[in-house]
Amino acid sequence: MLMIKGRVIQATGAWYQVKGEDGLCYACQLRGKLRLHAPQLTSRVVVGDEVFFEPAKEQATSVIHKIMPRRNYLIRQAPHRKSYGQLLAANIDQALLVVNAVTAPTQLGFIDRFLVVAEAFKIPPVIMFNKIDLLDTVQQEVLERIKRLYEKLNYTILLVSAHTQQHLASLCQVLLGKVSLLSGHSGVGKSTLVNTIAPAVHQAVAPTSQFSQKGRHTTTYTALFEVLPGTFLIDTPGIQTLVPYAIRKQTVSHCFPELRSRASACKFHNCTHQHEPDCAVLQALAKGEIAPSRYESYQQLVDESNE
Numbered sequence: 001m002l003m004i005k006g007r008v009i010q011a012t013g014a015w016y017q018v019k020g021e022d023g024l025c026y027a028c029q030l031r032g033k034l035r036l037h038a039p040q041l042t043s044r045v046v047v048g049d050e051v052f053f054e055p056a057k058e059q060a061t062s063v064i065h066k067i068m069p070r071r072n073y074l075i076r077q078a079p080h081r082k083s084y085g086q087l088l089a090a091n092i093d094q095a096l097l098v099v100n101a102v103t104a105p106t107q108l109g110f111i112d113r114f115l116v117v118a119e120a121f122k123i124p125p126v127i128m129f130n131k132i133d134l135l136d137t138v139q140q141e142v143l144e145r146i147k148r149l150y151e152k153l154n155y156t157i158l159l160v161s162a163h164t165q166q167h168l169a170s171l172c173q174v175l176l177g178k179v180s181l182l183s184g185h186s187g188v189g190k191s192t193l194v195n196t197i198a199p200a201v202h203q204a205v206a207p208t209s210q211f212s213q214k215g216r217h218t219t220t221y222t223a224l225f226e227v228l229p230g231t232f233l234i235d236t237p238g239i240q241t242l243v244p245y246a247i248r249k250q251t252v253s254h255c256f257p258e259l260r261s262r263a264s265a266c267k268f269h270n271c272t273h274q275h276e277p278d279c280a281v282l283q284a285l286a287k288g289e290i291a292p293s294r295y296e297s298y299q300q301l302v303d304e305s306n307e
């Protein structure tokens with residue numbers, strides 16, 4: 001049987017678009033056996049996966065026979081099936097969270113969730129505030145403070161506008177030569193950014209609702225684009241929430257750099273940094289060395305974790 005190696009570039013329910021090493025795109029389905037064995041996952045194959053598939057003869061469907069071991073992946077709790085994980089993408093170099101700069105101050109919890117998931121799966125995160133063209137001076141100052149908070153923790157923060165193209169050059173520098181996943185709420189401008197960076201891509205975009213300012217879930221499936229040779233962007237449907245999947249309570253603090261670095265100074269080696277005496281984290285929090293918003297996110301994620 002002739003098999004070709006390829007990369008999954010689109011996933012829409014039961015169908016996968018696979019770009020073969022021959023440079024052609026194939027519409028594939030999963031071999032029956034692969035369909036059966038997807039324990040606790042909403043989908044067995046995800047964009048970014050490398051697969052071996054049997055190309056179809058004429059009108060028939062191509063069939064994915066084998067999924068190669070993943071270099072890495074991002075996963076969250078499936079929104080409607082809580083005991084299931086939902087893979088977001090595989091084999092990526094970095095994960096970008098796009099945030100609407102206007103609502104940034106109310107998004108710190110969401111940002112921290114994203115950072116925790118990225119840390120847990122060892123994927124470098126980037127936080128990108130888009131739509132900075134809409135900010136007034138006060139909002140600009142608030143955003144600068146948020147930027148400094150995360151930069152102090154060594155995270156990469158970008159302030160951009162897809163509309164005015166402000167700072168898009170720095171964004172391109174961050175993207176160059178890498179596979180980057182774009183994630184975030186609906187309507188924050190993920191697809192607009194992809195279209196702006198790569199004019200050959202024509203992802204649908206739509207205005208946010210006048211009433212709620214929320215997005216309309218315009219992008220409905222994940223897709224990977226090669227925007228330059230060797231530079232890939234993965235556009236995804238907007239997510240409402242991001243609940244970590246299979247991250248143990250004890251692991252949560254390891255995903256906060258400012259907690260991780262202080263934990264060894266706590267009196268108890270298994271300190272939860274919540275009520276213990278001589279806790280270096282609580283001391284740093286009291287001294288203002290740890291941001292209250294970050295600590296709040298930590299507590300929230302520990303409470304949520306049922307592992």
Ligand SMILES: Nc1nc2c(ncn2[C@@H]2O[C@H](COP(=O)(O)OP(=O)(O)OP(=O)(O)O)[C@@H](O)[C@H]2O)c(=O)[nH]1
Nearest residue numbers: 162163187189190191192205206207217218219238
């Ligand atoms: N003012 C302003 N509007 C922007 C900017 N970037 C995107 N938008 C607008 O925001 C709206 C939503 O953009 P989309 O690109 O569809 O958002 P999305 O994140 O892909 O949304 P989903 O596909 O639903 O997840 C559109 O009306 C865009 O024109 C920006 O930098 N400034």
Ligand SMILES: [Mg+2]
Nearest residue numbers: 190191218219
């Ligand atoms: Mg979109």
Ligand SMILES: [Zn+2]
Nearest residue numbers: 266271273279
């Ligand atoms: Zn402690």
